[in-house]
Amino acid sequence: xxxxxxxxxxxxxxxxxxxxxxxxxxxxxxxxxxxxQSLGQGLEFLIYFQGNSAPDKSGLPSDRFSAERTGGxxxxxxxxxxxxxxxxxxxxAISGTVAYNEQFFGPGTRLTVL
Amino acid sequence: GExxxxxxxxxxxxxxxxxxxxxxxxxxxxxxxxxYKQELGKRPQLIIDIRSNVGEKKDQRIAVxxxxxxxxxxxxxxxxxxxxxxxxxxAASRxxxxxxxxxxGTQLKVEL
Numbered sequence: 001x002x003x004x005x006x007x008x009x010x011x012x013x014x015x016x017x018x019x020x021x022x023x024x025x026x027x028x029x030x031x032x033x034x035x036x037q038s039l040g041q042g043l044e045f046l047i048y049f050q051g052n053s054a055p056d057k058s059g060l061p062s063d064r065f066s067a068e069r070t071g072g073x074x075x076x077x078x079x080x081x082x083x084x085x086x087x088x089x090x091x092x093a094i095s096g097t098v099a100y101n102e103q104f105f106g107p108g109t110r111l112t113v114l
Numbered sequence: 115g116e117x118x119x120x121x122x123x124x125x126x127x128x129x130x131x132x133x134x135x136x137x138x139x140x141x142x143x144x145x146x147x148x149x150y151k152q153e154l155g156k157r158p159q160l161i162i163d164i165r166s167n168v169g170e171k172k173d174q175r176i177a178v179x180x181x182x183x184x185x186x187x188x189x190x191x192x193x194x195x196x197x198x199x200x201x202x203x204x205a206a207s208r209x210x211x212x213x214x215x216x217x218x219g220t221q222l223k224v225e226l
Binding site for chain 1: 115146148157158159160163165203205207209210211212213214215216217218219
């Protein structure tokens, strides 16, 4: 998992509260992705940012979810009014600097909504 | 949109045997097919990938084959070892930085 960190590693929150998850990539990776992995499930695409292009938000499950990427580097995924079904591991990925194909994942944030 | 199906969902093999995991995809514009290995509690790790201009790629004990006409690709692990035990995910993408669509995963168990 070279080149990307995420914080916090674990987050426990109460239903209805807002949460912010952070992804911090090494500079030089123009594409950044957010995925979600529910317990025992596969990976579900949420959103991705590439350079100065408009982000692809097609995977966001509801308008409670939003993300931004400031200065082409750090990204924040915000979930408003969290629900129990939001509980999952949220993974950030970055693309390789050359081919823009290979995606490398960060360690993830485990979100638990009580 | 793209749909990726993966089989089997679980696979148990004896140490030293080969393991094969198969995936199919629906989007004919997909041209990049990576495989990830995920150990329990860890992040997915890219282990091998293939692009649509090649039919097979090998890296030591692992290989991936691609049949674009049939829209399927497979992961082959030879001489399996206990440390190969993990969940393996296939994925497909249009490349060029596009999102990955993942299969549902295969739990591989290599028994001594």
